Amino acid sequence: MKLLLVCSGGMSSAIVVKAIEKEAAKTGQDISVKSVGSGEYTEEVKNGWDLVLVAPQVRHRADFFREAADEHKVPLIIIPPQGYNPMGGAVILAEVKKILG
Amino acid sequence: MYKIFELLDKYLIPFMTKLSEQRHLRAVRDGIISTIPLIIVGSFFLILAFPPIPSLAAAAKPYIGQILIPFRMTMGLMALYASHSIGYHLAKSYKLDGVSGGILAMAAFLLTSIPVVYPDKGIALLMENLGGGSMFVAIIMAIFAVEVLRFAKSRKLTIKMPEGVPDSVAKSFEALIPAAVIIPVIWLVRVFLGFDIHHFVLQLFQPLVLAGNTLAGVLVPVVIICLLWATGIHGDSVVGSVARPIWLVLLDQNIAAAAAGQPIPNIGPEPFFQWFVWIGGSGATIGLVLVMFFSKAPYLRSMSKATVLPSICNINEPVIFGVPVMLNPLLFLPFVLSPVVIAILTYFVMDVGLVNKPYILVPWTLPAPIGAYLSTGGDWRAIVLVFVNIVITAVLYYPFFKAYERKLIREGAAGELEEETK
Numbered sequence: 001m002k003l004l005l006v007c008s009g010g011m012s013s014a015i016v017v018k019a020i021e022k023e024a025a026k027t028g029q030d031i032s033v034k035s036v037g038s039g040e041y042t043e044e045v046k047n048g049w050d051l052v053l054v055a056p057q058v059r060h061r062a063d064f065f066r067e068a069a070d071e072h073k074v075p076l077i078i079i080p081p082q083g084y085n086p087m088g089g090a091v092i093l094a095e096v097k098k099i100l101g
Numbered sequence: 102m103y104k105i106f107e108l109l110d111k112y113l114i115p116f117m118t119k120l121s122e123q124r125h126l127r128a129v130r131d132g133i134i135s136t137i138p139l140i141i142v143g144s145f146f147l148i149l150a151f152p153p154i155p156s157l158a159a160a161a162k163p164y165i166g167q168i169l170i171p172f173r174m175t176m177g178l179m180a181l182y183a184s185h186s187i188g189y190h191l192a193k194s195y196k197l198d199g200v201s202g203g204i205l206a207m208a209a210f211l212l213t214s215i216p217v218v219y220p221d222k223g224i225a226l227l228m229e230n231l232g233g234g235s236m237f238v239a240i241i242m243a244i245f246a247v248e249v250l251r252f253a254k255s256r257k258l259t260i261k262m263p264e265g266v267p268d269s270v271a272k273s274f275e276a277l278i279p280a281a282v283i284i285p286v287i288w289l290v291r292v293f294l295g296f297d298i299h300h301f302v303l304q305l306f307q308p309l310v311l312a313g314n315t316l317a318g319v320l321v322p323v324v325i326i327c328l329l330w331a332t333g334i335h336g337d338s339v340v341g342s343v344a345r346p347i348w349l350v351l352l353d354q355n356i357a358a359a360a361a362g363q364p365i366p367n368i369g370p371e372p373f374f375q376w377f378v379w380i381g382g383s384g385a386t387i388g389l390v391l392v393m394f395f396s397k398a399p400y401l402r403s404m405s406k407a408t409v410l411p412s413i414c415n416i417n418e419p420v421i422f423g424v425p426v427m428l429n430p431l432l433f434l435p436f437v438l439s440p441v442v443i444a445i446l447t448y449f450v451m452d453v454g455l456v457n458k459p460y461i462l463v464p465w466t467l468p469a470p471i472g473a474y475l476s477t478g479g480d481w482r483a484i485v486l487v488f489v490n491i492v493i494t495a496v497l498y499y500p501f502f503k504a505y506e507r508k509l510i511r512e513g514a515a516g517e518l519e520e521e522t523k
Contacts, residue, residue, distance in 0.1 A: 008338045011466065012418035015411055038338075039131060056427075057335035057418060060118035081333050085423030086407040 001100060003033045004044060004074075006065060007055035010037035015086055016055070016079075023089025031093075042068045051100060052076040053092070056084050075099055102430030109332050117329060121339040124194050128247075129240055130342035132187030133349065137462070139182060140233075140352075143175025144461045147359060153479020169360060173228065176356060179349070181231045184210035184239035191247040197254060201276035205250055205283055206243035212287040213238055213299040230299060233353030236346045237306040238299050242287075250279040306350075313347040314369040316448050323378060323444050327437040330383045333427035337383060345371070355460035359478065365458040368451045372459035375415075376473035376483070377447040380491055382417025384436040385443060387469075388494025390420060392502050398509045401502075414466040431505040432498075439497045443490040456482045 003020070007013035013035035024031040036044045038058060045052060045068050052069045054062050059078045069076040077099060083091030120126065150168040152158050161168060175182075185203040192202020214230040230238075253259060258278050262271040290296050312318045322340050329336035352370035359365060381387025390412045393405035401424070408419040426432045451458050457477035465472070469491075473483040 007418075008335045011414075012411070012416050015416065015419055039134065055418070056333050056422060057330075058338070060114070060334055060339075061122060064122065081422045081425065081427055083422075085404075085419040085425075086411075087403075087423065 001029070001031045001050050001096070002048065003031060003051050003053055003096065004041075004049040005033055005035045005053045005055065005079075006038060006041045006058070007035065008038055008058050010035050010040070012057075012084075013055055016084055016088065016092070019086050019089035020092055021089075023093050027093070029093070031096075038065075041065060045069055045074060046072055049074050051096060053096075054078045056081040102433060105430075105433065106332060106428050109328055113325070113328055114332055114334060117325065117339050118334065121342040125191065125244055126342045128187050128191035128194055128243075129346060130338075131190040132183055132243070133236075133345055135186040135190075136179060136182045139175040140179065140462045141464055143172045143177075144356060146170075146172040147176075147356065147461060148475065148478065151359065151362075151478060172360070176233065176353070177228050178231045179233035179353065180235040180239040181207065181210065183236060184243050187240060187243040188247050191243060192250060195247070195251050197247070197250055198272045198275060201272065201279075202243075202247045202250055205246040205276055205279060206239075208280070209242040209246040209283050209287055210239045212284065213242060213291060215291070232357070233349045234357070235299065235303070236349050236353075238302045240346060241302050242298075246279070246283050249283050250276065253279045253282070306347075309347055310350045313344070314351055314367045316445065319369045319373065319444055319448060320441060323374065323440050324437060327384055327440055330421060331427065331433055331436055333421065337379075352460065352462065355458060359460045365460050368448055368458050370459060372462060372472075372476040373447065373451075374444075375465050376459065376463075376469050376476050377486060377490060378440050378444045379415060380443075380469045380487060380494070381412040382415050382420065383440075384417070384421070384426065385439045385490070385494040386417045386420045386426065386436070387412050387491055388439060388496070389424070389426070389432070389435070389498040389502060391491070391495050392499050393424070396502070396506055398506045400509060400514065401506060413468050415469065416466070429505070431508065432501055435494075435498045435501045439494040442497065443493055446493070447486060447490065450486060456480055456486050459483075 005013045005017060017033045017035045020031065020033050034044070038061065052065065052074050054065055054076060056079055062076070062078055066076050077095055079092055080095065082088065083095065121130070146168055150161055150165045150172070152161055185207045188206020189199040189203035193199045211226070214226055216224045216226050218224050254275065259275045260277055262274055287298070291298055322344050326336035326340050329339055348369070348371040351367040352372070355365045355367050355370060378385060381390060390405050390409055393401045394409070396402045396405070404423050408417070408423060411417065411419055421427050424432070426436050450456050457480040459476040461476045461478060463472050463475045467475075470484045470487045473487045474481065477483040
């Protein structure tokens with residue numbers, strides 16, 4: 001599974017990427033995650049992703065992100081705030097599972 | 102307390118986020134952000150020209166003119182770069198050709214200046230008109246140019262290329278009619294009617310720039326940014342799209358003074374917030390992270406350990422969403438109050454000249470003491486001020502953190518995540 005995580009500058013999401021990868025490794029799931037800032041997002045979303053994850057602090061821009069995601073037929077979810085921290089990997093993967101199974 | 106979040110959610114958040122997502126403001130924000138690498142690297146040469154160590158400063162003195170050349174070609178032409186990238190982003194947002202939008206915006210901006218003829222030497226444009234101080238002129242002209250481009254496209258006022266002409270060639274011709282409108286119009290207004298667009302726009306925005314440098318002018322963004330983050334919205338990015346042009350003009354005035362060896366005039370450009378107020382991230386949460394380290398609740402203790410490194414780099418989403426601070430009635434007050442208190446203190450300390458006013462833009466992920474030192478052109482007293490501010494925030498957070506800790510222990514939630522972090 002390839003997940004694209006978008007936040008404001010791509011800094012905080014890098015921390016959350018680690019949390020997701022750690023949780024995936026623990027539960028033996030094959031998941032790769034990349035984080036981008038909102039500036040690079042529209043270019044990156046073209047490159048074949050299974051799911052777009054939107055960081056909670058930029059959720060007010062979700063419509064903007066969704067427009068490009070829809071264009072490339074990628075589903076999109078907003079990460080629940082309690083999942084967006086170094087220990088939130090499990091929370092996020094549970095949400096991912098709801099969409100991708 | 103929950104009432105506050107309800108009110109914020111109902112009034113402030115929708116208004117601010119709509120404002121920041123407004124198409125033109127978004128283009129301004131994205132356009133200015135693309136120029137920040139040039140500002141950071143360019144103003145680094147300012148430190149080289151005026152190093153904080155006296156012996157080095159003496160050695161650099163004869164070469165100041167040469168050392169400052171990269172600075173003048175980047176920071177000194179800031180508005181020129183910004184006009185192109187604002188035009189690019191605005192055109193993109195309309196799904197028009199970005200490069201056409203960029204060059205039309207740049208031409209529109211340049212046409213507001215009149216070149217000076219130096220016999221024997223050639224024709225020159227004054228760089229004063231192209232630096233960060235002219236940012237608002239660049240913004241207005243970029244919007245004008247791209248709106249003309251959009252109008253022409255929507256009315257099909259374009260030159261159709263025959264089939265088989267490559268797409269990129271056809272695209273550049275789309276800008277032909279808009280260019281034929283934009284260039285003569287500005288030329289007529291500026292040269293024949295003698296209306297100084299540049300001066301007019303600067304005068305128009307002057308009150309905003311002056312206000313941005315007052316105590317109220319620095320506190321308003323501080324409070325709004327904290328209120329937004331308290332509901333989990335990226336406050337800096339929202340407020341920055343409105344305030345960043347003002348901060349850049351203030352910064353440009355400071356830099357110009359520094360390059361001329363004069364006293365720094367303004368307190369309120371962005372480094373003021375970045376290094377002296379947002380220590381550890383928005384809400385000055387470094388104080389909270391420090392007091393959590395000694396918590397009786399294992400959850401808060403492990404949160405402190407997990408967030409301390411990002412906090413040193415001023416990344417505090419883990420704190421805001423992890424502790425959490427977001428929608429937490431017990432931590433709301435210190436989250437807004439601590440930045441306000443240290444902003445007021447810093448403002449007065451700089452106003453009376455105890456610490457240099459900031460004039461250099463340094464990457465925001467540096468630890469605050471280092472960033473504060475560099476941004477003030479190497480003032481060690483800035484480091485002291487940062488540590489004083491950290492202690493103040495820790496003291497302000499402490500009683501509220503204790504109350505939150507008691508609540509967690511009472512609810513039996515204090516040790517929930519201890520296992521996972523081992």
